[in-house]
Amino acid sequence: xxxxxxxxxxxxxxxxxxxxxxxxxxxxxxxxxxxxxxxxxxxxxxxxxxxxxxxxxxxxxxxxxxxxxxxxxxxxxxxxxxxxxxxxxxxxxxxxxxxxxxxxxxxxxxxxxxxxxxxxxxxxxxxxxxxxxxxxxxxxxxxxxxxxxxxxxxxxxxxxxxxxxxxxxxxxxxxxxxxxxxxxxxxxxxxxxxxxxxxxxxxxxxxxxxxxxxxxxxxxxxxxxxxxxxxxxxxxxxxxxxxxxxxxxxxxxxxxxxxxxxxxxxxxxxxxxxxxxxxxxxxxxxxxxxxxxxxxxxxxxxxxxxxxxxxxxxxxxxxxxxxxxxxxxxxxxxxxxxxxxxxxxxxxxxxxxxxxxxxxxxxxxxxxxxxxxxxxxx
Ligand code: COD
Ligand code: ZN
Ligand code: ZN
Numbered sequence: 342x343x344x345x346x347x348x349x350x351x352x353x354x355x356x357x358x359x360x361x362x363x364x365x366x367x368x369x370x371x372x373x374x375x376x377x378x379x380x381x382x383x384x385x386x387x388x389x390x391x392x393x394x395x396x397x398x399x400x401x402x403x404x405x406x407x408x409x410x411x412x413x414x415x416x417x418x419x420x421x422x423x424x425x426x427x428x429x430x431x432x433x434x435x436x437x438x439x440x441x442x443x444x445x446x447x448x449x450x451x452x453x454x455x456x457x458x459x460x461x462x463x464x465x466x467x468x469x470x471x472x473x474x475x476x477x478x479x480x481x482x483x484x485x486x487x488x489x490x491x492x493x494x495x496x497x498x499x500x501x502x503x504x505x506x507x508x509x510x511x512x513x514x515x516x517x518x519x520x521x522x523x524x525x526x527x528x529x530x531x532x533x534x535x536x537x538x539x540x541x542x543x544x545x546x547x548x549x550x551x552x553x554x555x556x557x558x559x560x561x562x563x564x565x566x567x568x569x570x571x572x573x574x575x576x577x578x579x580x581x582x583x584x585x586x587x588x589x590x591x592x593x594x595x596x597x598x599x600x601x602x603x604x605x606x607x608x609x610x611x612x613x614x615x616x617x618x619x620x621x622x623x624x625x626x627x628x629x630x631x632x633x634x635x636x637x638x639x640x641x642x643x644x645x646x647x648x649x650x651x652x653x654x655x656x657x658x659x660x661x662x663x664x665x666x667x668x669x670x671x672x673x674x675x676x677x678x679x680x681x682x683x684x685x686x687x688x689x690x691x692x693x694x695x696x697x698x699x700x701x702x703x704x705x706x707x708x709x710x711x712x713x714x715x716x717x718x719x
Contacts, residue, residue, distance in 0.1 A: 521551025523665015557581030
């Protein structure tokens with residue numbers, strides 16, 4: 342019996358309070374409105390950004406259904422939707438591409454003005470939610486909310502992909518892969534990692550390892566990987582790091598160590614931790630005359646960062662990127678095609694696969710540093 346046009350009752354992981362475990366609840370998921378799409382979730386990754394939301398590091402309305410790195414199958418669509426249809430395999434886009442705003446119409450940049458990432462409202466474009474639990478509205482997250490068996494997203498936040506693709510792997514193209522890899526190969530054409538260059542990557546989580554992959558794909562000769570958790574080193578080497586160092590093994594500041602290792606500073610550095618000290622270390626360790634440093638992590642929203650302007654005055658370039666600078670609707674299907682053509686691996690960063698109900702266990706693994714990416718399957 343078709344569920345189109347009807348409320349679907351299903352299981353979702355609801356966050357009622359900050360710093361508390363998710364509670365698996367029955368939720369009601371309303372049918373999609375005119376420009377919306379309801380998706381049956383198949384697989385979702387657990388990203389540190391979800392954890393930042395649980396800890397309150399980034400502000401968000403509650404109760405909420407988190408999750409932003411996911412793939413699924415379209416269950417039903419609103420009457421104005423033209424780019425996906427029921428039965429399509431899709432990836433959810435936490436950065437939408439409306440195709441109409443100033444950013445979407447500019448060749449550079451991907452922060453579509455319809456995004457719900459920079460200052461999350463937790464609602465659909467019309468200001469309402471499609472989730473209800475125990476009679477209360479539940480907020481959306483990044484317009485994706487993949488920690489639910491069904492979710493409703495705007496058409497701009499979903500894209501069709503190759504029907505042959507394995508959703509339990511390509512869900513990573515919904516965040517970790519694109520965010521990391523794109524930061525190396527895509528963030529501003531002029532400063533793309535160049536052949537033979539030396540790179541430094543701070544933070545070897547799921548996203549940082551994909552930065553390493555991107556540096557390697559772009560032809561970097563040396564990739565210096567930095568993380569205090571040495572368990573991450575084997576994976577980093579597997580995906581292309583040439584040297585792995587822990588800040589805890591040195592008395593002097595880590596940026597000095599990296600500068601010495603690279604004969605005066607690296608060509609490109611990447612911050613994939615989300616802390617002020619590592620943002621400054623990454624900037625400081627790139628070459629003072631021509632180094633480029635890319636911020637990928639976001640520190641707590643309420644804190645400003647102070648730096649010595651001389652760091653930039655001498656010629657460094659300082660950049661940032663969300664989702665690797667990719668415009669999602671245009672790029673994600675191509676990245677999936679590249680994965681299907683075996684141009685990059687995703688298996689290397691998947692350390693755990695768990696059923697959806699074990700979501701709290703999955704986050705415990707992430708917090709204890711024992712996992713890289715855990716995939717939840719529905
Ligand atoms: N130096 C080097 N590495 C460190 C340090 C340090 N001082 N401290 C911790 N680390 C390492 C950890 O050991 C860990 O291996 C790694 O940093 C971080 O990895 P994860 O698995 O916790 O995180 P990821 O890879 O899932 O995500 C990293 C982000 C930086 C993307 C995330 O934390 C973040 O800041 N997100 C906000 C930005 C955003 O919203 N992006 C869009 C969606 S992801
Ligand atoms: Zn993410
Ligand atoms: Zn737009």
